[in-house]
Amino acid sequence: MENVHNPVIRAVGLTKRFGDFTAVDHISFEVSAGEIFGFLGANGAGKTTAMRMLCGLSRPTEGEGFVAGYDIVRQSEAVKKNIGYMSQKFSLYEDLKVWENLRLFGGIYGMKEREIKSKTERILHELGLEQERNTPVRSLPLGWKQKLAFSVSIFHDPKVVFLDEPTGGVDPVTRRQFWGMIYEAAGRGITVFVTTHYMDEAEYCDRVSMMVDGRIEALDAPARLRRQFDVDTMDEVFRRLARRATRKGD
Amino acid sequence: MRQFWVFVVKEFYHIVRDRRTMLILLGIPVAQILLFGFAITSEVKDVQVAVYDPSRDAVTRQITEQIAASSYFDVVEMLDDASRINDIFKYGRINLVIVFGENFAENLQHTGEAAVQLIADGTEPNQASLIVNYIEGILASYARSAMPAATAPSFTIQPEVKMLYNPQLQSSYYFVPGIMGLILLQICAMMTSIAIVREKETGTMEVLLVSPMKPIYIILSKSVPYLVLSMVNLATILLLSVFVLHVPVAGSLFTLLLLSLVYIFLSLSLGLFISTMVDTQMAAILVSGMGLMMPTMLLSGLIFPIESMPAVLQWVSAVVPARWYVEAMKKIMVQGVGIEYVLTELGILTGMATVLVVLSLKKFNVRLN
Numbered sequence: 215m216e217n218v219h220n221p222v223i224r225a226v227g228l229t230k231r232f233g234d235f236t237a238v239d240h241i242s243f244e245v246s247a248g249e250i251f252g253f254l255g256a257n258g259a260g261k262t263t264a265m266r267m268l269c270g271l272s273r274p275t276e277g278e279g280f281v282a283g284y285d286i287v288r289q290s291e292a293v294k295k296n297i298g299y300m301s302q303k304f305s306l307y308e309d310l311k312v313w314e315n316l317r318l319f320g321g322i323y324g325m326k327e328r329e330i331k332s333k334t335e336r337i338l339h340e341l342g343l344e345q346e347r348n349t350p351v352r353s354l355p356l357g358w359k360q361k362l363a364f365s366v367s368i369f370h371d372p373k374v375v376f377l378d379e380p381t382g383g384v385d386p387v388t389r390r391q392f393w394g395m396i397y398e399a400a401g402r403g404i405t406v407f408v409t410t411h412y413m414d415e416a417e418y419c420d421r422v423s424m425m426v427d428g429r430i431e432a433l434d435a436p437a438r439l440r441r442q443f444d445v446d447t448m449d450e451v452f453r454r455l456a457r458r459a460t461r462k463g464d
Numbered sequence: 465m466r467q468f469w470v471f472v473v474k475e476f477y478h479i480v481r482d483r484r485t486m487l488i489l490l491g492i493p494v495a496q497i498l499l500f501g502f503a504i505t506s507e508v509k510d511v512q513v514a515v516y517d518p519s520r521d522a523v524t525r526q527i528t529e530q531i532a533a534s535s536y537f538d539v540v541e542m543l544d545d546a547s548r549i550n551d552i553f554k555y556g557r558i559n560l561v562i563v564f565g566e567n568f569a570e571n572l573q574h575t576g577e578a579a580v581q582l583i584a585d586g587t588e589p590n591q592a593s594l595i596v597n598y599i600e601g602i603l604a605s606y607a608r609s610a611m612p613a614a615t616a617p618s619f620t621i622q623p624e625v626k627m628l629y630n631p632q633l634q635s636s637y638y639f640v641p642g643i644m645g646l647i648l649l650q651i652c653a654m655m656t657s658i659a660i661v662r663e664k665e666t667g668t669m670e671v672l673l674v675s676p677m678k679p680i681y682i683i684l685s686k687s688v689p690y691l692v693l694s695m696v697n698l699a700t701i702l703l704l705s706v707f708v709l710h711v712p713v714a715g716s717l718f719t720l721l722l723l724s725l726v727y728i729f730l731s732l733s734l735g736l737f738i739s740t741m742v743d744t745q746m747a748a749i750l751v752s753g754m755g756l757m758m759p760t761m762l763l764s765g766l767i768f769p770i771e772s773m774p775a776v777l778q779w780v781s782a783v784v785p786a787r788w789y790v791e792a793m794k795k796i797m798v799q800g801v802g803i804e805y806v807l808t809e810l811g812i813l814t815g816m817a818t819v820l821v822v823l824s825l826k827k828f829n830v831r832l833n
Binding site for chain 2: 271295302304306307308309310314317321322376
């Protein structure tokens with residue numbers, strides 16, 4: 215595990231402007247290895263834009279960021295090799311079979327043939343999908359698809375995995391199981407950077423940040439945030455903060 | 465490199481698993497070639513002829529026999545009443561009525577002139593004028609053979625028309641290159657743009673862009689399967705046209721393939737260009753359908769000859785890639801000229817392709833930011 219002075223994610227005054235509109239306004243934070251970092255905020259607060267910058271999908275207008283020790287602008291190729299990503303939309307190929315999806319992403323990340331084989335077996339076993347290896351992903355139930363998508367995003371053992379609202383539209387039981395998988399990944403040292411709408415999920419995170427109008431208005435462990443605002447739930451914390459927003463959600 | 469091939473395999477899966485699309489892609493060329501080759505034809509064949517012959521002499525009988533002997537005409541009815549001529553067209557079976565004047569042979573012998581009237585069904589003007597031309601040809605050749613040189617007028621000008629390259633004036637000679645231009649564009653441009661946009665729509669494109677996979681690889685690997693597919697189509701079209709439509713490839717196969725490859729490359733980059741402009745598969749289909757198919761059908765010379773278009777449309781047709789391809793293919797397939805005669809077309813196509821590739825790669829990269 216890396217020490218605090220060498221965080222896995224570091225943002226310093228990260229800013230993104232689209233014309234006159236400042237989507238992300240000088241945000242700074244650090245995330246250390248194996249941490250589960252919740253990235254919260256209303257729609258349009260700038261979560262996705264900030265995440266896209268950290269993933270190298272979008273160039274910051276100002277400020278700098280480091281992921282897995284690499285500069286997100288100058289070393290974006292190295293960044294990409296060390297991160298996993300699960301998008302808001304479902305991110306597997308529906309017409310490919312379960313094993314083919316695993317094989318494809320293993321190949322894209324340059325994994326060795328033997329490694330892909332053995333890991334595929336392990337994941338199929340863990341997810342209880344051994345019978346379904348030759349099933350096209352299309353015919354899996356949504357919950358299984360989401361779990362499989364998460365497994366694919368950490369298939370190559372990245373240092374950081376970015377999850378963009380991974381549990382949207384999933385039933386509570388599956389969400390619980392999904393968080394079990396996140397804990398397990400974090401236990402293996404993978405840093406988890408997750409955006410979510412569900413405030414109960416915020417409680418599962420080690421630390422959460424709350425974005426309002428492109429700025430980070432609060433950042434701490436859930437329990438301490440509740441104490442700071444003197445409320446019982448994260449939901450309350452969120453509502454208090456969101457009241458300050460002037461921007462309309464999209 | 466391994467990344468690249470893993471990805472190409474995935475693209476093949478996408479295509480092969482989509483049975484219906486695959487069938488369409490392989491079936492389109494066959495259907496279009498057969499349709500254009502057989503159904504949509506501007507040749508005259510089996511023209512139904514009726515004859516009204518009040519003189520019934522040796523000359524008219526000979527002429528009628530000659531017409532009947534030609535493979536284009538079937539003399540199906542001998543009319544015995546002039547009043548039936550108008551009615552007979554209404555039933556739609558007869559395309560042409562030949563009316564000989566009275567005392568045909570006599571007149572011809574004494575005055576050197578005899579009257580014959582050709583009445584054709586003008587509802588299909590092109591076909592009607594073709595039929596009339598053919599008959600006039602037969603009449604003229606009869607007149608020449610029947611008159612011994614001595615009795616012939618001292619000075620006659622008899623034009624002899626000879627159709628170069630396409631002696632039977634077969635329309636398939638004309639259509640095949642056009643269909644090749646159309647189909648290759650369809651497969652390459654439309655399918656590539658749909659394939660790329662589909663990944664944007666489903667959200668998998670984001671995942672790919674976050675991966676270490678280089679954008680240029682993503683795009684290249686998408687075009688490989690369509691390149692293969694269009695080669696298969698090219699081969700299908702050529703085989704069909706040579707063995708079924710009997711259109712020979714007069715020029716060198718190498719030049720033909722070279723030109724086609726450049727054109728395929730151009731179409732692929734057009735597809736890529738479209739995919740950078742639109743975000744949904746529906747839009748991709750519309751843009752490539754309306755934006756590419758229509759101009760190609762109308763302005764490439766496939767249906768309407770470019771030379772007979774108004775000047776403005778001729779200029780517009782200059783930016784339609786298929787126009788240059790079809791023109792060059794006609795030269796190679798039908799006229800059999802060497803590569804030195806199609807250098808202009810080859811140059812223009814190469815230039816267009818280069819510009820498109822550069823433009824779309826630029827646009828694709830800009831979109832990432």
